[in-house]
Amino acid sequence: MEEVTDNITTEQEKEIPHDPLIEKLQSQFGEDINNAYESYGMKTIVVSHDRVFEIMKFLKEEPELNYHFLTDECGIHYPLNKGQELGVIYHLHNMMSNNRLRVETFFSSENPVIDSMTPLWPAANWMERETYDFYGIIFEGHPDLKRILNVDDMDYFPMLKQYPLEDATREDKNDVMFGR
Amino acid sequence: MCKYANVQIGWRVVRAAQISNFKFQITMSEVKMGKAPEGSEGPGYFLTSLDKIVGMARENSLWPLPFATSCCGIEFMATMASHYDLARFGSERLSFSPRQADVLMVMGTIAKKMGPVLKHVYEQMAEPRWVMAVGACASSGGIFDTYSVLQGIDKVIPVDVYVPGCPPRPEQIIDGILRIQHLATEPLKRRSSEEYRKELAEHGIV
Numbered sequence: 001m002e003e004v005t006d007n008i009t010t011e012q013e014k015e016i017p018h019d020p021l022i023e024k025l026q027s028q029f030g031e032d033i034n035n036a037y038e039s040y041g042m043k044t045i046v047v048s049h050d051r052v053f054e055i056m057k058f059l060k061e062e063p064e065l066n067y068h069f070l071t072d073e074c075g076i077h078y079p080l081n082k083g084q085e086l087g088v089i090y091h092l093h094n095m096m097s098n099n100r101l102r103v104e105t106f107f108s109s110e111n112p113v114i115d116s117m118t119p120l121w122p123a124a125n126w127m128e129r130e131t132y133d134f135y136g137i138i139f140e141g142h143p144d145l146k147r148i149l150n151v152d153d154m155d156y157f158p159m160l161k162q163y164p165l166e167d168a169t170r171e172d173k174n175d176v177m178f179g180r
Numbered sequence: 181m182c183k184y185a186n187v188q189i190g191w192r193v194v195r196a197a198q199i200s201n202f203k204f205q206i207t208m209s210e211v212k213m214g215k216a217p218e219g220s221e222g223p224g225y226f227l228t229s230l231d232k233i234v235g236m237a238r239e240n241s242l243w244p245l246p247f248a249t250s251c252c253g254i255e256f257m258a259t260m261a262s263h264y265d266l267a268r269f270g271s272e273r274l275s276f277s278p279r280q281a282d283v284l285m286v287m288g289t290i291a292k293k294m295g296p297v298l299k300h301v302y303e304q305m306a307e308p309r310w311v312m313a314v315g316a317c318a319s320s321g322g323i324f325d326t327y328s329v330l331q332g333i334d335k336v337i338p339v340d341v342y343v344p345g346c347p348p349r350p351e352q353i354i355d356g357i358l359r360i361q362h363l364a365t366e367p368l369k370r371r372s373s374e375e376y377r378k379e380l381a382e383h384g385i386v
Contacts, residue, residue: 150328163327167321170321
C-alpha cells in the first residue's frame with residue numbers, strides 16, 4: 001500500500017486558550033473530553049465514544065449550555081488511524097446565543113457500535129440511518145436502523161475506503177485509456 | 181376578403197389563409213408532400229397493405245412518455261417548446277401514463293434504486309413500444325461511474341435508440357425521434373421478431 005498521510009490534525013486547528021464551556025465539560029466528564037480545539041472558526045471537542053450520549057445529553061439539557069438543535073450528524077472513515085478508524089461527528093447549535101459546537105468521537109472499526117441520539121433528537125433518525133447506510137456504524141437504541149439511500153440488497157458499506165468508488169459492473173472501461 | 185386553401189405539409193394539412201392586405205403566402209416550392217407507401221395506384225383508388233397504413237399512422241403520431249430525471253429533461257422541454265416544436269413530427273401529445281404511451285424517453289441519470297421503477301414503467305406500456313435513451317447518463321451512466329448509478333438503462337430494459345450528448349441538443353433528440361419513427365413503420369414485424377423476444381427474455385420481461 002502507498003504511503004498515505006491521513007492525519008486528522010490540520011493546520012486550521014487552533015488551541016483554545018481559555019474557554020468556560022470546555023472547562024465546564026472537563027470538570028464534569030474529566031478524561032472523556034479527549035481534546036478541544038478550534039477548526040475553521042468552529043469550536044470542536046473530541047469525546048470518548050462510550051460516554052457520548054451522556055455528554056450530548058448534558059450539552060442539550062444544561063440550561064447554561066442549551067445546545068438544543070442537532071444541525072448535522074455524519075460518519076467518517078480514517079483507515080490508517082488504527083483502533084480509531086471510524087468516527088461520528090455531531091454539529092450542535094444554540095439558537096438563543098447563536099453558538100455552534102462540533103462534537104467528534106472515534107472508535108474501532110472492529111466493533112462499530114455507538115449510542116443512538118434519537119432519544120434526545122428525533123431528527124437524528126434519518127441521519128443515523130444514512131450513517132449506517134454508508135459506513136456500517138450501528139446505533140444502539142435506534143428505532144428502525146436500515147438503509148435509507150442505497151438499494152436494500154447492497155451487501156457492503158460504500159463509503160468505507162477499502163471499497164472502490166467506481167461501479168464494478170462496467171465492462172467498457174479499458175484501463176489503458178485512463179493511463180492505468 | 182380572404183381565400184383559404186388546404187395545403188398538405190408532410191402529413192399535416194394546414195389551412196393557409198391568403199389575405200390580400202396581409203402578406204402571408206405559402207409558395208408551392210415550400211410545400212412538401214409526404215411519401216406514400218408502396219402500392220398500386222389508378223384513377224380513383226390506391227391499393228396497399230394494411231400493415232403499411234397502420235405503420236404510417238403509428239409513425240406519425242408517436243406518444244412519448246418523458247421519464248426525465250435531470251438536465252436532459254430540460255433539453256427535452258426545449259424540444260417540445262415552440263422553437264423546436266416536436267409537434268411537427270406528430271409527437272406533441274405527451275403521455276404521462278405508460279399505458280397510453282408508445283415511446284419511453286429516458287432522459288437523465290438513473291440511480292440503481294430507480295432501476296426497478298423504470299422497469300415497472302416499461303412493463304406497463306402496451307405493445308408496440310419503443311425506448312429512447314437520451315444523453316450519456318441514460319445510455320452508459322455517463323460521468324457517474326459510481327456505485328449508486330445504473331451504468332446505462334440497457335441493464336434493465338431493452339433500448340432502441342441511443343442519443344449521445346451531455347446533454348444532447350434538441351436537434352439530436354429530434355433525430356432520435358425520427359429514428360424511432362423509422363422503426364415504427366414496421367411494428368408488426370418487430371413485435372414477433374426473434375431478436376426482440378430474445379432481448380425481452382434477457383432482461384427478464386415476459
